[in-house]
Amino acid sequence: MKILVCISCVPDTTSKINFKNNNTIFNEQGVQFVINPNDEFGLTRAIWFKEKAGATVDVLHVGEDKADPTLRKALAIGADKAIRIDTPATDAFVVADQISNYIQVNPYDLIIAGRESIDYNGSMVPGIIAAKCDLAFVNTCVKLEIDGSTASATREMDGGMEVLRVELPMIIGSQKGLVEETDLRIPNMRGIMQARQKTLAVVRPIESSSKTAISCFEKPAPKAAVKLVPANDIDQLIDLLQNEAKVL
Amino acid sequence: MSILLFAESHQGKLKKGSAELCSYGFAIAQQQNTSLTIVTINCKNTDQLTQYGASKLICLNVNVDYFEVHAYASALAEIAVAEQAKIIVISSSADGKYMGGVLAGKLQASYITNVVELPSTNEPLTLKHAVFSNKAFANTVLEGKVNIIGLANNVHEETTQNTSTDVYQQDIHTDIICTQSSIEQSQGKATIADADVVVSGGRGLKGPENWGLIEELADVLGAATACSKPVSDMGWRPHSEHVGQTGKPVATNLYIAVGISGAIQHLAGVNASKVKVVINTDAEAPFFKAADYGIVGDAFEVLPKLTEKLKARN
Numbered sequence: 033m034k035i036l037v038c039i040s041c042v043p044d045t046t047s048k049i050n051f052k053n054n055n056t057i058f059n060e061q062g063v064q065f066v067i068n069p070n071d072e073f074g075l076t077r078a079i080w081f082k083e084k085a086g087a088t089v090d091v092l093h094v095g096e097d098k099a100d101p102t103l104r105k106a107l108a109i110g111a112d113k114a115i116r117i118d119t120p121a122t123d124a125f126v127v128a129d130q131i132s133n134y135i136q137v138n139p140y141d142l143i144i145a146g147r148e149s150i151d152y153n154g155s156m157v158p159g160i161i162a163a164k165c166d167l168a169f170v171n172t173c174v175k176l177e178i179d180g181s182t183a184s185a186t187r188e189m190d191g192g193m194e195v196l197r198v199e200l201p202m203i204i205g206s207q208k209g210l211v212e213e214t215d216l217r218i219p220n221m222r223g224i225m226q227a228r229q230k231t232l233a234v235v236r237p238i239e240s241s242s243k244t245a246i247s248c249f250e251k252p253a254p255k256a257a258v259k260l261v262p263a264n265d266i267d268q269l270i271d272l273l274q275n276e277a278k279v280l
Numbered sequence: 281m282s283i284l285l286f287a288e289s290h291q292g293k294l295k296k297g298s299a300e301l302c303s304y305g306f307a308i309a310q311q312q313n314t315s316l317t318i319v320t321i322n323c324k325n326t327d328q329l330t331q332y333g334a335s336k337l338i339c340l341n342v343n344v345d346y347f348e349v350h351a352y353a354s355a356l357a358e359i360a361v362a363e364q365a366k367i368i369v370i371s372s373s374a375d376g377k378y379m380g381g382v383l384a385g386k387l388q389a390s391y392i393t394n395v396v397e398l399p400s401t402n403e404p405l406t407l408k409h410a411v412f413s414n415k416a417f418a419n420t421v422l423e424g425k426v427n428i429i430g431l432a433n434n435v436h437e438e439t440t441q442n443t444s445t446d447v448y449q450q451d452i453h454t455d456i457i458c459t460q461s462s463i464e465q466s467q468g469k470a471t472i473a474d475a476d477v478v479v480s481g482g483r484g485l486k487g488p489e490n491w492g493l494i495e496e497l498a499d500v501l502g503a504a505t506a507c508s509k510p511v512s513d514m515g516w517r518p519h520s521e522h523v524g525q526t527g528k529p530v531a532t533n534l535y536i537a538v539g540i541s542g543a544i545q546h547l548a549g550v551n552a553s554k555v556k557v558v559i560n561t562d563a564e565a566p567f568f569k570a571a572d573y574g575i576v577g578d579a580f581e582v583l584p585k586l587t588e589k590l591k592a593r594n
Contacts, residue, residue, distance in 0.1 A: 045525050045545045049415040069526045128385070147377075150525055152411050152418075155372075155393050159381015162350075168457045169349055171378040174519065184461070188520060190374045191471030194346070196458040205378075208526050209519040243390035245421045247406060252417070252551065258558070258568050263577025266585045269557070270593065272573055277555045279477070279534040280501075280590075 033087040033178065033200075035078045038131055038145040038157070039106060040068040040121075041099040045150065051249045058151075058249070067102055070146025074206030076215055077176060078144055079110040085178070087142075088112050092134065094127045096120060100232065107227035108219035114230070119237035124152075128160035129240035135165055140201060142183075147172050147205035158205040168202040174209030282315040282335065283308050284365035286356055288375055289323035290347070296474045297371055297433060302332035304436040305369045307398055308429075309333075312367065318445075319359055321352055326447070333441030341451045346460045347375050353382040354454040360387060365426065367405070372430040373473060380430050390424025396435045413525045413548035432552065433473070434531045470504040472523060477503035477534040478553070480523060481511060484539020484560060484579055488516035493583040494538060500590045506530065508540045524549035538579045542567025559583070 043049070044064040052059040067075065081087040091106040093099050094117045103114040117130045135143060148155040162169035174193070175186035181200045186193055188209065219227070261269045274280040285305035287298040302318060309316040315335040320326050326339050338359060344351045356379075360368055368383070370376045372393045384391035394410040396417065404421045410432060411418045422429075472478055479498040481491065491505075498505045505521060512522035523530045525545040531552035538559045540546060547570050550556065558571040559582050568574045575582055 043412075045548075049412045051416070124381075125384075125390070128381075150413055153394055153413060155377040156381040156384060156391055159349075159378070159383075160385040163353070163382045163385025169378075169382065170458060171349070172374055187378075188374065189347075190473030191469075192463065192465035193520070194463045195461045197461050198458050208522065213513045243422070243424045244392060245423060246418045247421055248419050249411070250408075250417050250419070252414070255570060256572075258571045258574045260568075260574050260576065263575050263582055266582070266589050269573060269575065269586070270589060273534065273555070273557070277534070277572065279555045 033081060033085065033142065034140045035081060035087050035089045035142045035144065036135060036140040037071065037075045037078050037089060037091045037106070037111070038143065039071045039075070039091050039093045039103065040146065040149040040151075041065050041093065041095065041102045042068045042149050042151045045069065049251075055248045055250060056246070065099070065102060067106060068146050068149045070148060070150070070207050071144075072216060073208055073210045074144035074146060074204070075106060075109070075111065076211040076217065077206065078142075079217070080211065081178070082110060082112075090115060090140075092117070092131060094119065094121045094130045103232055104227050105219055107230045107232070108223040109217040110223070112230065114232040115235055116232065117235045117237050123242040123244045124154045124156040124160065125243040126240050128157050128164065130237055131157070132161050132164040133238045134235070135161070142178070142200060143167065143203040144206050145203065147207045158203050162203050165203075168198040169204070170196050170198060170202065171205035172207055173204040174207065176204060176210060281364055281366060282317045283312065283367050283369060284360055284363055285316060285318050285334075285369040287318050287320050287323070287329060288371055288373060289320060292322060292324040294320070294323055294325050294328065295371075295373070297373060298329070299332070299438045300434070300436050301369065301371050301431055302329065302334065303439045304398070304431055306333040306439070306441060307436070308367065308369065311398060312402060317363055317365075319356060321355060330445035330447070331440045333443050334445045335443070337445050337447045339447065339449050341449065343453050344456050346463065348456055348458055348460075349378050349382055350457045351454045353379050353386055355452045356383055357386040358452060360426065368426065368428045370428060370430055372432050376430055380428060384428055387426050388424070389426035389428050390422040391428040391430065392420055392422060393430035394432045395429050396432050410552065414529070414551035415548055432531060434533065434552070434554070470502055472504045472506055472521070472528050472530060475502070475504035475532055477501045477536070478506050478523070478530055478532045479503045479536045479538070480506035480508065480540060480550075481517075481538050482508040482540030483510050490580070491517070493579065493587075497536070497583055497587045497590070500587055500594065503536075508546055509543075537567055537571075538583065540567060541565045542570060
């Protein structure tokens with residue numbers, strides 16, 4: 033089984049979010065970039081398939097060379113090969129176009145992409161790829177079993193779970209739950225050494241254009257200070273929620 | 281050329297968010313000087329959809345009895361082409377996001393999710409949407425020939441209109457790619473996605489055996505229950521209850537956080553909620569800075585009292 037995991041490179045979850053150039057560009061200064069957590073859950077499941085079922089695992093990133101350390105980390109925790117399509121990831125449509133073209137030329141049985149990146153939260157890339165490449169698609173996937181060419185994938189819905197049976201090839205939108213938090217791997221020295229020998233192929237992009245353009249960012253308005261209510265005056269809290277906030 | 285809007289249903293019943301979505305769709309139609317067309321798929325109680333000012337309601341019957349993403353996206357794409365829609369409005373619910381990308385791919389459309397306001401300009405079409413897990417907003421221009429707007433939850437006021445809506449029925453037959461083998465639905469309980477109130481517990485509750493306190497308060501308020509990341513990681517509660525940056529987002533009217541310190545990742549996930557109440561023993565907990573109301577106190581004393589008083593009020 034050939035697996036491709038699409039990796040986005042995002043600010044660490046603890047990052048302070050600031051903008052520059054008149055609020056038109058994200059300020060990367062002092063920000064640590066990591067594998068998008070939703071992608072990392074997918075990558076970890078892919079490595080499980082490699083170790084338990086002999087799958088091969090490639091990772092793919094659309095973007096510039098600043099992501100190479102992140103791709104090396106993916107190799108260090110067990111991916112076989114990394115591919116970087118060398119073009120700025122200007123929006124979800126460019127990213128999905130590039131990935132779609134790559135997998136049409138280099139077919140995979142299973143494609144994994146995070147349900148969303150935690151920076152732009154678009155949640156579009158796996159769906160667009162599914163449409164472009166005519167692939168079966170299960171989003172917000174929290175469990176994935178594969179038997180031969182049939183997959184059983186559990187999708188988290190609003191207020192429930194659904195199990196879908198799908199024929200490969202397929203694409204999933206991965207998220208937390210697909211593997212346990214404790215299964216996530218930290219690269220060890222052996223993995224890091226091996227990663228240096230593995231291929232990181234830089235591929236030329238196809239022509240594609242953005243369909244969206246961010247004109248400016250803004251931050252949420254600052255909040256008023258919290259109103260503290262004494263612990264022995266629950267009535268006051270209920271009164272505030274009912275008459276001031278009007279939410280009861 | 282009218283605005284096309286997809287109103288979601290689940291097992292034949294219209295979803296709660298439809299009223300807000302349709303009101304938003306009508307407002308955009310007004311702004312664009314055009315009419316609104318609402319589309320449903322396999323929905324039985326479509327009557328109420330005639331009160332939001334749509335000029336047309338198209339009730340599609342598609343050959344599948346669950347939400348099959350390819351079938352739904354194909355059916356909507358077919359209608360969008362037939363109606364020559366330039367703007368399509370959908371929800372940013374789990375199903376909406378599941379389908380939105382596929383629909384955008386099929387229609388070669390531009391698409392944006394988590395939209396929080398009406399367009400700030402029509403030419404070009406500019407929309408404000410939440411990014412960086414609610415730590416910021418982006419104003420984005422949609423440049424497609426067809427543009428899909430995914431509306432966030434709980435951001436637009438519900439309104440009704442006194443106009444008439446023409447209702448059409450249509451059958452569509454499409455290929456089914458994913459076969460549903462089972463479905464598990466939380467019965468009769470509010471869900472994090474559509475509850476007006478969410479009661480959430482953190483490590484301050486000391487163990488899963490104390491979750492009765494959270495559940496009792498939630499019961500009185502008709503609220504959904506949720507938890508912080510450490511609580512789901514330790515297995516006290518299922519992952520599906522984890523709210524925060526890598527868990528579920530919450531955009532409810534009232535969010536009550538009990539024994540949650542308020543790590544930046546948690547705050548990101550719940551920021552979109554309108555009113556936040558924090559109950560924590562630690563007066564220095566960062567959550568107090570992000571909250572509207574707070575009680576510095578022990579959950580084991582405060583919760584039973586709060587539950588009891590709310591019960592007496594009902």
